[in-house]
Every structure is written in C-alpha cells, then in structure tokens.
Amino acid sequence: MIELLLTSFPAIFRYYQLKRRGEAMTVWNMRTAVFLWAFLAFLLFVTIFYFHPKSYSGLLPYRTVSIVAQTSGPVTEVAVRNMQRVSVGDLLFRIExxxxxxxxxQAEAEFDKITAAAAKASDTLKVxxxxxxxxxxxxxKLKGDLENAQALVARNSGTRxxxxxxxxxxxxxxxNLASAQAQQSLAQAEISQTIPAQRKAAEAALxxxxxxxxxxxxxxxxxxxVTxxxxxxxxPASTLILSPAMVIIPDRPNDLPLRITAGFPQVARSALxxxxxAEISCDTNIGLSFSNTVLPARVRHIQPAIATGQIVPGGQLIDLSQRVTRGSLLVYLELEHKxxxxxxxxxxxxxxxxxTNDLGGFTGHLIAATGVVKAVxxxxxxxxALIAGIGLAGGGH
Incomplete structure (x- = not known):
C-alpha cells in the first residue's frame, strides 16, 4: 500500500494535466501513466523486500531445567512451592x-575396625x-656355648x-630368630601396606x-x-527425565548477551x-504508549547451515524427494541497548x-532510504496488532 502511494505521482501528474486541458480521463489517455506507475511500484516493491528482509518468526529462546531424583524412593519432604525463586544449592525435596x-x-564402622586392626598390628610389631x-x-649365648664346646674339644677336654x-x-x-624376624616383617607389612589399603577402601566406601x-x-x-x-x-520420586518432579526456569546469565533468533527465507541470504x-518488536512489549515497543538491534551471527538439511543415520535410506519443506535461515540478533x-x-x-546500509554511492543511499517504508x-x-488484540504474527484471541 505504501509503495503504491509513493509511486503514484505519474498518475497524479497525468490526471492534473488532463484536467488543465479540459480533457476527459479515460483508460486510453491514462495508459502510459498507469503503466509507469505499476512499473515504479513493482521496482520499489522488489527493492524494499529484497534489501530489507523481514521475519515473523523471531523468538527469544530459553531452556528449562528438569528436576529428577538420582535415586528412587518415597518423598519425605517438599521444600519449595510453585513460582518460588530458588538459588544454587537450595533444597528442593528429600527422599526416604x-x-x-x-x-x-556400616562404612563408618569399618573405620573403627581398621583402627582396632592398626592398634593390634602395632602391638604385634612390638611383640x-x-x-x-x-x-x-x-x-x-648359644653361639658362645658352641665356641666353648669346640674349644674344649680342641684341648681334648670336651666331648664331641x-x-x-x-x-x-x-x-x-x-x-627362632628367623621366625621372630619373619613375624616382625609380617607386622611391618600389615602396618605399612595392608592397613593403609584397607583404610583407602573404607574411605572409598564411606x-x-x-x-x-x-x-x-x-x-x-x-x-x-520453580514451576x-x-x-x-x-x-514416589521419579528418576526419568521425561517425568520430572518439577521444572526450573533459570535466570539469564549476566555475562552473556541476550540473543533473539529469527528464521528468514533462504533467498534472503544474499541480503543479510x-x-x-535491525528493529525488533515483540508481542510482550506492545503498549499504548509505544514505549520500548520497537527496539533497535543488530545481526550478530548467521547460522551457516539450514536445519532441515541435516541427515541423521538410520535404518532406512533417505529419499530427498520427501523433504519438501524448505528450512529457514537462522539468524541471531542482539539488542543495541543492553x-x-x-x-x-x-x-x-x-x-x-x-x-541494508552497507551499499555505497547514490544508489546505495537511495536503497537504504527505502527502508523507511519498512520501518513505517x-x-x-x-x-x-494492538488495536485488533492479536499477536504480531496474526494469531491471538
């Protein structure tokens, strides 16, 4: 509609020209003006829609955290309520x-047994x-006795x-000495190897x-x-991720910029x-005052692949003719004002x-100026959407 208004000057000029001459306005004498009007409107239409792409599928995505138990059993305490704010480490619920x-x-008792075994091994080592x-x-003493007996035999005073x-x-x-030394080595090994190994096993069990x-x-x-x-x-506490006990909507990280995603037609790739x-207007920001309704933004990243073209290995060969749905080009945008x-x-x-504002020369500035039509x-x-009470994409109540 706006394009038609902007390019209607040939028809308006021809109308006043015929009126000044006193000639009646007919299809025949208006044909050139109407043709020129249609040509200019088509040219402006193509220029605006090609160089200034629009997407109705903008979305501010987010993820939720599903809360499931790590073990089974009946729930003995629920420490939160719906819509309650929680912080990291807050108790959500307890299980029997x-x-x-x-x-x-039992694991703690093993430490008492190991302590007693260590004391016993220490006493055994002392013994x-x-x-x-x-x-x-x-x-x-026995060595001395043997030497004395051998000396007496040498002097013919003793017996064999x-x-x-x-x-x-x-x-x-x-x-006896070798046996005592073996007992000593066994007690030392008990203290230096067996007891520490048992202690480590007990610590792991604890x-x-x-x-x-x-x-x-x-x-x-x-x-x-919490929601x-x-x-x-x-x-009964559920351990299945598909059946969570509750869902937490996490807060946005302060150190990460907020990014809006939008799907554009694939043919817009050459213009983006x-x-x-860019400008972003979201359903939840529409107000009568129009304050903070249209927000300035900027394209930050363009996904280098189309999601629908992803092939997942399976048990059947893929027939590409069945993939008739064309995917969209995913674009990430960030607001200009944090x-x-x-x-x-x-x-x-x-x-x-x-x-589009990256084209140089007079033509580039002229193309950039046509973005005003899109802004309006x-x-x-x-x-x-506000007056009709429907969403920006045309849906609503």
Missing part, C-alpha cells in the same frame, strides 16, 4: 533415606620386635657329643555412602523460578550480513525487520 543412613553407619631381641640374645648338642641348640636359636545419602536430597543447580511442581510428600541494523534486555520476556514472539510498515503492523 533409611537404607542410605544404614550404609553410611615381634621383643621376640627378635630375645632370640638374638639367646642366639648370641657336647659339640653336637651345642650346634643343635645354635641351629634352633637361628630358626565416600560412596555419603554420595548415596546426598542423592536423597535434591538441590537446585541453578538460580531460577510445574506436581509432587507431594509420599509421592553480520552487523546489519538496558532494554530486562524488559524482554523469555519465549516471546517477535517481528524482526532488517535494513512495522509500526503500522504493531498498532494494528
């Missing part, structure tokens, strides 16, 4: 934990060390029988028991608002570019209007 507590006590000392002293008895006693003393007990308390991993809470005390100026991000509502639908059309669309 008698089994986990018993396992934790073994004392036994080694006694056996060593006894062996020294006494020497054999002394040798036998000395051998027994060596065996940590596992603590983790199992911790799983009975479900806490929030994000800041956000779709459909459980109560006594309800990163850094391209303070306007707080008025945006997650999930809202938007109209995205882009404007966007505002008229917003007013029409």
């Amino acid at each position: 934990n008698n089994t986990q507590k018993a396992a934790l006590k 073994a060390e004392a036994s080694v000392a006694v056996s060593s002293a006894s062996l020294d 029988e006494a020497v054999r008895l002394a040798e036998s006693s000395f051998a027994i003393g060596e065996a 940590e596992s028991a603590k983790v199992a007990l911790g799983m009975t308390e479900v806490r929030s991993f994000t800041d956000g608002v 779709q809470l459909a459980m109560s005390t006594g309800s 570019y990163e850094g391209m100026p 303070d306007q991000e707080k008025i945006m509502v997650d999930g809202t639908g938007c109209i995205v209007q882009t404007y 059309g966007l505002r008229l669309k917003v007013w029409g």
